[in-house]
Structures are given as structure tokens and as C-alpha cells.
Amino acid sequence: MPAVKKRRKRVIRRRLKKEVVFVALAFILFLYICISIPSLFTSNKLAKLGYDQDAIAVIKELKLSDLLLDNQWYSDQLNEALKQDSFRSDLIELYLATDALSNDDLLLYDRLATSYSKEDLISCFQQLEFYEMTPLLVFDPIEDLSGYIQDVLNHRAQNSSDHFELSNSYVTYYQDTEPTEDPGSITMLVNKHFYLSESFIPENLVEMSVKYASKGVQMTQEAYDAFAQMCDAMNQEGLSMYASSTYRSYQYQQELYDDYVKRDGEQEADTYAARPGFSEHQTGLTADLASSSGGLSKFGESAEYQWMLQHAHQYGWILRYPEGKETLTGYDAEPWHWRYVGAETAAKVQASGLTYDEYYLLYLQK
Numbered sequence: 235m236p237a238v239k240k241r242r243k244r245v246i247r248r249r250l251k252k253e254v255v256f257v258a259l260a261f262i263l264f265l266y267i268c269i270s271i272p273s274l275f276t277s278n279k280l281a282k283l284g285y286d287q288d289a290i291a292v293i294k295e296l297k298l299s300d301l302l303l304d305n306q307w308y309s310d311q312l313n314e315a316l317k318q319d320s321f322r323s324d325l326i327e328l329y330l331a332t333d334a335l336s337n338d339d340l341l342l343y344d345r346l347a348t349s350y351s352k353e354d355l356i357s358c359f360q361q362l363e364f365y366e367m368t369p370l371l372v373f374d375p376i377e378d379l380s381g382y383i384q385d386v387l388n389h390r391a392q393n394s395s396d397h398f399e400l401s402n403s404y405v406t407y408y409q410d411t412e413p414t415e416d417p418g419s420i421t422m423l424v425n426k427h428f429y430l431s432e433s434f435i436p437e438n439l440v441e442m443s444v445k446y447a448s449k450g451v452q453m454t455q456e457a458y459d460a461f462a463q464m465c466d467a468m469n470q471e472g473l474s475m476y477a478s479s480t481y482r483s484y485q486y487q488q489e490l491y492d493d494y495v496k497r498d499g500e501q502e503a504d505t506y507a508a509r510p511g512f513s514e515h516q517t518g519l520t521a522d523l524a525s526s527s528g529g530l531s532k533f534g535e536s537a538e539y540q541w542m543l544q545h546a547h548q549y550g551w552i553l554r555y556p557e558g559k560e561t562l563t564g565y566d567a568e569p570w571h572w573r574y575v576g577a578e579t580a581a582k583v584q585a586s587g588l589t590y591d592e593y594y595l596l597y598l599q600k
């Protein structure tokens with residue numbers, strides 16, 4: 235082959251190589267543009283809606299762009315929430331419906347979601363305060379939640395986190411009852427829904443010293459230790475009280491209840507006495523208190539009661555049936571009836587402002 239031809243072939247090959255490289259590069263560039271331009275558009279649109287760059291990154295990662303853009307959904311709260319670890323993409327509508335959603339709100343939502351639809355709950359969270367929704371944990375499932383919301387709104391003026399009453403009753407006692415979970419634990423819930431079996435007797439029951447109690451009454455060792463410490467601290471401030479009634483066996487409660495029913499009828503007896511198995515006294519963690527000056531019936535008016543309201547939680551004791559929460563506990567106010575749940579839980583219950591019935595169902599139930 236002549237040398238000229240050879241050279242020309244080499245030149246053509248080199249040129250071809252250059253062209254292949256060029257086409258490949260152009261193709262890569264084309265791909266890059268195809269992928270990045272719509273994404274840039276999306277970012278731009280999300281930014282226009284109000285989301286900031288960090289939130290947009292999360293929106294893209296969670297593939298929420300279309301949902302948010304199609305519905306034109308934006309709120310400052312959602313923008314902030316997106317950047318937090320606790321963000322729940324399944325509850326976007328809830329973030330949009332409220333001003334702020336705490337972890338407690340999310341927990342309450344999940345607890346209520348077992349009985350109510352997403353739409354109903356969003357409507358609740360939109361219109362009601364936390365303390366106006368926690369009663370739903372205790373109440374029977376309500377068919378028409380809008381009726382409940384209206385009832386709550388009608389009572390806004392007189393209700394607060396300390397006092398909660400409504401026109402209608404939303405709870406039936408002693409119906410669809412369940413055995414309490416974890417019987418024997420210091421946090422077990424016993425009320426007119428959760429009961430202890432006939433055979434349940436708390437472990438470590440000890441007879442209390444007459445220094446702290448009426449003669450012959452018993453309490454579990456742990457509750458008693460805390461009770462004695464509490465009484466000693468109270469004594470140092472010149473106040474004094476004692477436990478007049480503590481542990482009651484199932485059988486004893488049965489006798490009490492039967493006597494009340496004989497005297498006043500079942501309906502009346504149910505308003506002031508627990509049915510056997512449903513009395514918190516069977517836990518061995520409960521005390522009816524009497525001040526040394528005024529006894530049990532006037533305990534609510536005593537300085538000892540005021541001291542208890544301030545300090546009892548430090549020793550693990552809580553007031554079980556507060557005034558203004560009768561519809562939640564199922565009991566008329568009983569300033570003398572206190573319950574041991576341990577110092578850690580008691581402090582949290584105190585801080586929450588909830589009844590123990592609500593607190594347990596929100597935070598402790600498995």
C-alpha cells in the first residue's frame with residue numbers, strides 16, 4: 235500500500251475516534267440535563283411554595299414533591315418538621331392542620347388512630363387542645379366525633395387542663411372490661427374498666443406501723459417505705475396524717491359492695507364504691523388518708539392535703555380522683571384517696587396534669 239493512503243487512513247481513524255468521544259460526551263451532557271432540569275424545576279417550585287433548601291432535600295429524599303406540589307401544600311410547621319428526625323410523612327395533613335405537633339401529639343394521634351379515622355382525628359387536632367383530646371383515650375369510641383368536638387367547644391369557657399366536663403356522657407363503666415395488664419407492677423391501672431382477678435394478692439404485703447396507719451392495715455413494702463418517708467417529712471413541718479384504709483382483698487371488697495347494694499341499690503352503690511376486682515385498694519398501693527386533726531372526711535380541707543398536693547409526687551404518690559375530673563376517673567372527687575406509682579412516674583403524672591387513667595393509656599399501655 236502506498237504511504238500516502240496509509241497516512242490518510244490513520245488520519246480518518248483519529249478523526250473518527252475524536253468524533254466518538256465527542257458524541258459520548260454530548261450524550262452524557264444530554265442525560266445530565268434531562269435528569270437535572272426537571273429536578274431544578276421541582277426545587278424551584280418547592281422553594282416558591284415556601285420550603286427552604288434543607289426541607290427540599292428531605293422532600294426529594296422522601297419522594298413527596300408531587301404530593302406537595304399537586305396539592306400546593308405548605309405550612310411553616312411542615313417546613314420545620316420536615317427537617318426533624320421525628321417527621322412522619324404519613325401524617326402530612328396533620329402537620330398542615332395544626333400549628334405545632336409535638337412528640338406527645340404524635341403519640342396521642344397513634345393511640346387514637348386505633349379507634350378513629352385519619353379525617354376525624356385531623357378535625358380534632360385542628361379544633362381541640364391536647365387536654366380536650368386526651369379524654370378520648372378513656373371514653374368509649376364515639377361514633378359521631380363532630381358531636382363530641384361541638385360539646386367540647388361549647389364548654390371551652392369553663393374547662394381547662396384542671397377541670398373537664400361536658401354535657402353528654404361518653405363513657406360506660408363496667409362494660410367491655412379488660413383485665414389490667416401487668417398486674418403487680420407499681421404502675422398497673424385499676425379503674426372501672428381494667429380489673430384485677432379474684433385471685434390477685436399483691437406480693438410483699440406488710441402490716442404498717444401504727445405510727446403511720448390505723449391498726450392492722452397492710453401495704454406493699456415499696457409503697458410503705460415511700461409512705462413512711464413522706465409522713466416523716468410532713469411531720470417535720472408540724473403536720474401529721476395516717477393511712478386509715480389501704481389494702482383490701484377481693485373478698486372484702488365483695489362484702490363491702492354487696493352491703494352497699496343491699497342498702498342503696500346497684501346504681502347508687504356504683505357511684506361511690508368500686509365493684510370487687512375494680513377497686514384500686516386491691517393493688518396494695520393505695521391509701522385513704524386522714525389528717526390527725528380532721529380525719530378522713532375533712533382531709534380535703536386540711537393543711538396536710540395542701541402539703542400532699544405539693545410534695546406527694548416526690549415520694550411517688552399521686553392524687554387519684556381529683557375534683558373536676560369526675561367524668562374521666564369515674565369517681566366523685568376523693569381528696570383522701572392516694573396511689574403509689576413510684577417517684578419517676580408520679581413526677582411525670584404531676585407535670586402532665588392528666589388523670590392517671592389518661593396518663594396510663596397515653597404513655598404506659600403496651
Ligand SMILES: [Zn+2]
Nearest residue numbers: 515521522571
Ligand atoms: Zn380509697
